[in-house]
Amino acid sequence: MLQSNENTFDILSEAISEGVIIVDEQQTIVATNSAADEMFGYEKTELKGQPLNILIPQEYRGGHEGHFKNFLKSSEKRQMGRGREIYGVRKCKKTFPVEAGLSPFQIYGKTFIMALVMDITDRKYYTEKLEKTVEERTGRLKKALAKEKELNELKTKFLSLVSHEFKTPLSGILTSTTLIGKYTKTEQQDKRDKHLKIIKNKVKYLDNILTDFLSVERLDTGKVNYKISAFPLSKVINEVVYDANMLLKDGQKITYPSDIDDYTIHFDEKILELSLTNLIRNAIKYSGENTTIDLQVGTKDNFFLFKIIDQGIGIPNKEQKFIFNRYFRAENALLDQGTGIGLNIVKSHLENLGGTITFTSVENEGSTFTVQIPINTNQI
Numbered sequence: 001m002l003q004s005n006e007n008t009f010d011i012l013s014e015a016i017s018e019g020v021i022i023v024d025e026q027q028t029i030v031a032t033n034s035a036a037d038e039m040f041g042y043e044k045t046e047l048k049g050q051p052l053n054i055l056i057p058q059e060y061r062g063g064h065e066g067h068f069k070n071f072l073k074s075s076e077k078r079q080m081g082r083g084r085e086i087y088g089v090r091k092c093k094k095t096f097p098v099e100a101g102l103s104p105f106q107i108y109g110k111t112f113i114m115a116l117v118m119d120i121t122d123r124k125y126y127t128e129k130l131e132k133t134v135e136e137r138t139g140r141l142k143k144a145l146a147k148e149k150e151l152n153e154l155k156t157k158f159l160s161l162v163s164h165e166f167k168t169p170l171s172g173i174l175t176s177t178t179l180i181g182k183y184t185k186t187e188q189q190d191k192r193d194k195h196l197k198i199i200k201n202k203v204k205y206l207d208n209i210l211t212d213f214l215s216v217e218r219l220d221t222g223k224v225n226y227k228i229s230a231f232p233l234s235k236v237i238n239e240v241v242y243d244a245n246m247l248l249k250d251g252q253k254i255t256y257p258s259d260i261d262d263y264t265i266h267f268d269e270k271i272l273e274l275s276l277t278n279l280i281r282n283a284i285k286y287s288g289e290n291t292t293i294d295l296q297v298g299t300k301d302n303f304f305l306f307k308i309i310d311q312g313i314g315i316p317n318k319e320q321k322f323i324f325n326r327y328f329r330a331e332n333a334l335l336d337q338g339t340g341i342g343l344n345i346v347k348s349h350l351e352n353l354g355g356t357i358t359f360t361s362v363e364n365e366g367s368t369f370t371v372q373i374p375i376n377t378n379q380i
Contacts, residue, residue: 024112028050036117228268303375
């Protein structure tokens with residue numbers, strides 16, 4: 001009778017293209033087909049009489065025992081298309097994913113279970129790869145959307161900023177121009193001079209804003225062309241301090257650096273002037289009347305050092321890490337004119353030329369900004 005059963009199993013299993021494993025209720029393998037033998041790496045008849053768990057990885061055997069017992073109790077029938085995804089283990093001990101569907105049947109009053117097994121390594125690998133690809137693309141899409149949102153917010157902020165920063169000085173220019181027309185007498189020349197100075201300062205301020213915006217565009221598009229040349233340091237310092245003197249508040253003064261006449265700089269002259277001008281203008285703007293802005297120049301190792309020290313409002317400690325971010329304005333400086341891009345531009349230019357800018361600051365006590373640029377042109 002047993003021989004008859006085995007012949008029946010062989011005929012039945014070989015007629016099926018998927019891997020077939022037939023076990024009895026004790027989970028002893030009684031028959032396999034060629035597809036199953038090849039899948040698990042065994043020779044023909046090598047698996048007969050072996051326990052089914054020989055094909056199940058050690059870590060999954062506990063779960064399999066419980067599932068098999070529940071299957072027998074409920075006489076659960078599974079079609080191949082709805083098989084469970086589990087893991088098998090080959091003779092070489094290599095674990096691989098399979099899909100197994102179980103079907104009980106009876107022959108001569110005895111119950112057997114036939115497992116239809118399919119190697120789903122390629123499918124699972126493809127699915128995992130597809131899921132990973134979807135996850136990566138979703139991540140990139142989220143980043144792109146976040147970046148777009150950030151850019152839209154920056155554009156909105158930029159337009160609001162431009163509108164405010166241009167409207168205020170233009171209104172001042174219009175007011176001064178109107179008042180000048182009313183001062184027609186000779187003895188009113190001092191009043192005309194006062195408003196001419198206001199107009200000049202406002203125009204200079206607008207010109208600086210436009211220069212900053214142009215610098216941002218060139219930095220973003222990589223169209224900055226630096227011109228390294230040799231020039232007297234005193235030339236740049238004189239120009240920067242002369243222009244800054246016109247902006248000083250009542251009682252403010254700038255301490256001129258000493259012993260700089262013999263210094264020759266190899267650098268981009270306009271970038272150095274832009275950097276120092278921005279820092280000194282900030283020192284003036286954020287410092288009160290009767291204060292001193294100290295400009296110091298020296299050397300250290302192979303670098304020139306420029307320090308601009310003020311006695312102004314300082315930068316709140318919690319906001320110091322953002323100070324070089326584009327469009328950032330500290331909360332204690334929101335009522336003052338400014339675009340929030342000057343320091344960002346200065347930092348970008350200096351770093352492009354091998355320099356650095358750092359600072360220390362204490363709120364309500366003042367700030368010290370330090371610019372460092374290489375002495376040797378070859379370092380740039």
